[in-house]
Amino acid sequence: MTEKPIQEEKRAFLTGNEVVAWAALAAKADIMYGYPITPQNEIMHYWTRMAPKFGKRFLQTEDELSAGFTTLGGVLAGRKAFTATAGPGNTLMQEPMSMAEMMRIPSVVVVQQRGGPSTATVIYSQQEVTMTTFGGNGEGFRIVYSPSNHQELFDYTIKAFNTAWKYRFPTFVLGDGYQAKLRESLTLYDPEARGIELIEPEPFLGTEPVNGTKSYTNMRNTYNTEDELYDIIVRYGEEYKNIAPEVIEFQEFDCEDADVVIVSHGVVSRAAKGAVQELRSQGLKAGYFRPVTLRPFPADQLRAIADKTKTLLLVESSYGQMSKLVKEAIFGSTVALEYLLKPGVGVTSEELVAKVKQMI
Amino acid sequence: MSKTVKIALAGEGGQGVQSVAEIIAEAANEEGREALYIPNFGVEQRGGVSVAYLQIGDEPIGSPKFQTADIVVALSDRAVRRTKKYVGEETTFVYDTSIEGIEDDLPKNAARILAMPAIEVSKNELNPRVFNIIIMGAVIKATNVVSEDDAKAALEKKLGYKFEQNPSLRELNYNALSRGMELV
Numbered sequence: 001m002t003e004k005p006i007q008e009e010k011r012a013f014l015t016g017n018e019v020v021a022w023a024a025l026a027a028k029a030d031i032m033y034g035y036p037i038t039p040q041n042e043i044m045h046y047w048t049r050m051a052p053k054f055g056k057r058f059l060q061t062e063d064e065l066s067a068g069f070t071t072l073g074g075v076l077a078g079r080k081a082f083t084a085t086a087g088p089g090n091t092l093m094q095e096p097m098s099m100a101e102m103m104r105i106p107s108v109v110v111v112q113q114r115g116g117p118s119t120a121t122v123i124y125s126q127q128e129v130t131m132t133t134f135g136g137n138g139e140g141f142r143i144v145y146s147p148s149n150h151q152e153l154f155d156y157t158i159k160a161f162n163t164a165w166k167y168r169f170p171t172f173v174l175g176d177g178y179q180a181k182l183r184e185s186l187t188l189y190d191p192e193a194r195g196i197e198l199i200e201p202e203p204f205l206g207t208e209p210v211n212g213t214k215s216y217t218n219m220r221n222t223y224n225t226e227d228e229l230y231d232i233i234v235r236y237g238e239e240y241k242n243i244a245p246e247v248i249e250f251q252e253f254d255c256e257d258a259d260v261v262i263v264s265h266g267v268v269s270r271a272a273k274g275a276v277q278e279l280r281s282q283g284l285k286a287g288y289f290r291p292v293t294l295r296p297f298p299a300d301q302l303r304a305i306a307d308k309t310k311t312l313l314l315v316e317s318s319y320g321q322m323s324k325l326v327k328e329a330i331f332g333s334t335v336a337l338e339y340l341l342k343p344g345v346g347v348t349s350e351e352l353v354a355k356v357k358q359m360i
Numbered sequence: 361m362s363k364t365v366k367i368a369l370a371g372e373g374g375q376g377v378q379s380v381a382e383i384i385a386e387a388a389n390e391e392g393r394e395a396l397y398i399p400n401f402g403v404e405q406r407g408g409v410s411v412a413y414l415q416i417g418d419e420p421i422g423s424p425k426f427q428t429a430d431i432v433v434a435l436s437d438r439a440v441r442r443t444k445k446y447v448g449e450e451t452t453f454v455y456d457t458s459i460e461g462i463e464d465d466l467p468k469n470a471a472r473i474l475a476m477p478a479i480e481v482s483k484n485e486l487n488p489r490v491f492n493i494i495i496m497g498a499v500i501k502a503t504n505v506v507s508e509d510d511a512k513a514a515l516e517k518k519l520g521y522k523f524e525q526n527p528s529l530r531e532l533n534y535n536a537l538s539r540g541m542e543l544v
Contacts, residue, residue, distance in 0.1 A: 013389040039401070123401065149420070178424045182398035183382070185389050267424065274422035350427045 005054050009189045016179040017042035019150050020084065020110050021050060022188055023157035028198050029108075030079040031057040033070040037089040038122035039177035040112040044084065064089040068096025072105050076219075078203030080161060084110040086177070088119060090128050090135075097170045098136025102221040104236075105204070106164035110157060110173045112180040115344035124177035125344040126266055129321035132172050133295040139233060141240045143171045143247055144295040146266040150186040152292075153179060158191050165199040167243050174294065176317075178267050178346060240296070248301075249292035254280060255305045258287030260338075260356055263302070264315040265291050265322055267346070272315060274349035279356055286356055294322070299329035306333040313356065315340040315347055364394075364417030365503050366426045369495070370443045371435035373410050376492030379518075381412030384496060387506040387514035388416045396421040409442045416505040431502055432470075433495060435478075437462050452502060454544070474502075476543045482536070490536035497540020511537060 005025040014022070020043045024032065032051070034044045048058045061067045067083045074081030085093050090111050100107045113128040115121030134140035143163055145156040157173050164171035191198060205217055223229040251269075254276055255261050264272040269290040279286035289305055289312075291298050306312060312335055316322040319341050327337075340347065340355050367384075369377040378399050385397035393416055400411040415421045428448035434440040434455045440462045447453050447467040455462070457475045466473060476498055482491040493515070500511050515533055516523065523530040 011389075013386060013395070177401075178398060181401055182396055182424045183385055184396045184421065185394065270421075271423035346423060346425045348423045348425065348427050 003054070004190055005050070006188050006190045008193075009187055011185055012188050013183055013185050014150065015042060015181055015183050016150055016153050016175060017112070017181070018046045019153045019186060020157050020173070020175070021046035023154045024082055024161075025050060025054060025056070026154075026188070026191055027158040027161040028080060029056065029082050029161065030201075031059065031074050031081045033059050033061055033067045033074065033081060033083050035061050035064050035067045035085070035089060037064070037086050039114055039124075039180040040084045040086045040089075040110065042180070043110060043112075064092035065095055068093045068107075068109075069099070071107055071109075072096055072100055072103075075105050075107060075201065076204045077206065078201050080165075080201045082108040082110070082161070084112070086112045087114040087116055087122075087128070090131055094131065094135035097142070098138045099221050100170040101136065101138045101141050103219045104168040105170075105219075106168050106201075107170045108157075108160045108164050108173070109170070110160075111175065113174065113176040121344060122177070123344075124317065124346060126176060126268065126317040127319075127321060127343060128174065129265075129294060129316075129318060130324065132174050133325065139237065140295060141169050141236050142295050143167065143169050144174050144293060145172070145249075146174045146292060146294050147179070148266055148269045148290070150179070150182075150184050154186055154188065156292075158196070162196075162199050163247065165201060167247070169240065169243075174266065176267055244296035247293060248296050248298045250298035250301050251288070251290045251292060252301070252305065253288050254285075255287035255289060255309065257285055258309050259285040260311045260313055260359060261287035261289050261305055261309045262313045262315055262352065262356070263289045263291075263322075263326055264347075265294060268315055268317055271347045271349045271352055275352035275356065278349060278353050284356065284360060291322075291325075294325060297325050297329050302326065303330050303333060306330040306335040309335060311336040311338055311359065313338045313340065313352075313359070315352065317342050317345060317347060319343045364415050364419065364421060365431075365505050366429045367414040367416075367499060367503060367505070368429040368432045368443055368446045369412040369414065369435075369499070370409050370433065370439035372439070373408075375410070375435050377410055377412050377433075377435065377495070380492045380496045380499065381414045383514045383518050384499060384506060384511070385414055385416070386517065387510045390514065390517075391506060391510050393418060393505075394421055396424055398424045409436070409438045411439075411443065416503075431499065433499060435459075435495070437465075441465050454498065454502065474544060478540065478543060481539055481543070486536050486539065487532060490532055493533050493536035494540035494543070497537040497542075498544045499540075501541040502544045508537065508541065 388395040453470040
């Protein structure tokens with residue numbers, strides 16, 4: 001028995017990519033499959049440096065299609081497998097992940113968003129929201145966490161494994177290049193020491209015979225008739241709807257009497273938080289709402305705020321991908337919408353404060 | 361609670377601004393303070409100016425990059441031009457005296473502009489290798505984000521293995537740190 005990677009809680013000062021590797025170790029992942037792409041390369045660098053000490057494995061594949069499919073193969077064989085990617089790699093990853101969606105194979109993908117479309121920048125964006133929430137030729141039966149700091153990156157990467165294995169919907173941790181590369185402090189911990197039970201993976205295929213009889217498993221991503229497919233997708237849709245309330249996570253503060261509520265996700269919500277605090281200190285009625293899960297989206301919670309406030313200010317490092325999710329969530333509301341859309345670049349508290357002051 | 365100090369360090373690749381930012385960030389973290397360091401990275405940094413963004417405070421840090429710095433340190437002509445956009449009315453702008461042809465590019469709106477002969481001091485008094493440690497001394501003196509002792513401890517952590525092999529390097533680095541502190 002190898003030692004636990006994290007023996008006791010400790011404060012650490014790391015890059016986000018290191019944090020993800022630590023989190024995967026803490027979540028008892030068995031193997032990472034991956035193909036290098038900036039800005040997530042160091043996840044596999046750190047994983048390959050640390051994992052062998054704890055009996056874990058790594059396979060570099062020829063591309064992201066293969067990384068995704070081998071991850072699913074590992075899962076089918078009973079391993080807690082994961083992968084990480086970004087940008088054009090995430091595009092390729094949609095093919096295996098739509099198979100995971102169809103066959104209900106638990107899977108964990110960490111995405112560190114970079115600029116797009118295509119190669120664009122290797123730096124930063126929030127432009128992979130649409131693709132990560134609704135990519136592939138499916139219905140978006142996925143779970144997508146959008147962390148905002150290193151503590152959350154650690155917490156939600158651990159959580160993603162349990163979520164994926166519990167509900168059997170593909171699960172994504174949607175980080176970004178800034179989170180990948182910045183250094184800040186967090187507390188590393190062993191989830192089991194905190195009473196978090198880690199779901200053990202089991203083989204889906206190739207199981208041992210029971211009483212001499214080998215059971216028959218048929219996992220399908222091919223259907224012969226339209227009706228067959230229809231029944232399955234409707235059932236998945238119902239299941240997804242039923243689990244949504246317990247999966248949905250969000251944060252809000254100062255919304256009760258707010259004239260303007262800033263809606264943002266991920267690293268941008270750090271700027272929003274600072275802006276709302278600053279505006280409140282100046283006596284201006286600003287509020288903060290942040291979906292932590294982008295899929296399923298905290299629609300009812302945001303709708304309740306939309307019914308109370310005058311304006312929602314939608315802020316993101318893309319040309320409106322989160323905004324689309326928001327508009328679907330609050331359909332029918334008459335709240336005014338304002339935007340600060342900055343595709344591929346960061347957002348600061350200062351510019352948000354200026355924007356809100358201009359609006360009020 | 362003091363407010364978060366925002367620092368932008370910029371230079372040519374190889375001048376060591378990223379190492380300086382990282383060591384200061386680690387020193388602040390060791391003191392139990394909140395620190396966030398992010399380099400500019402990727403294709404933009406190849407053949408371009410290397411910029412390090414550093415924030416240190418007592419509360420969790422907000423967005424990783426910022427619009428206006430409390431202190432900007434620019435170590436080449438291109439770095440001056442690249443970073444003057446981070447200067448505001450309360451910013452201290454520090455540049456090296458040896459940089460030529462930037463008279464018209466210096467920011468007009470800074471609270472304070474400081475020319476510092478760090479390149480000259482490193483060449484004539486110490487060793488060009490510790491140029492960035494002189495800068496580090498200047499930054500910690502100008503901002504008070506970490507103490508000199510904690511800066512030394514962070515240097516020890518980062519370079520201790522080199523100091524073991526050659527103890528005179530320790531003295532050289534410590535001297536560079538002190539000398540940098542004298543320059544501001």
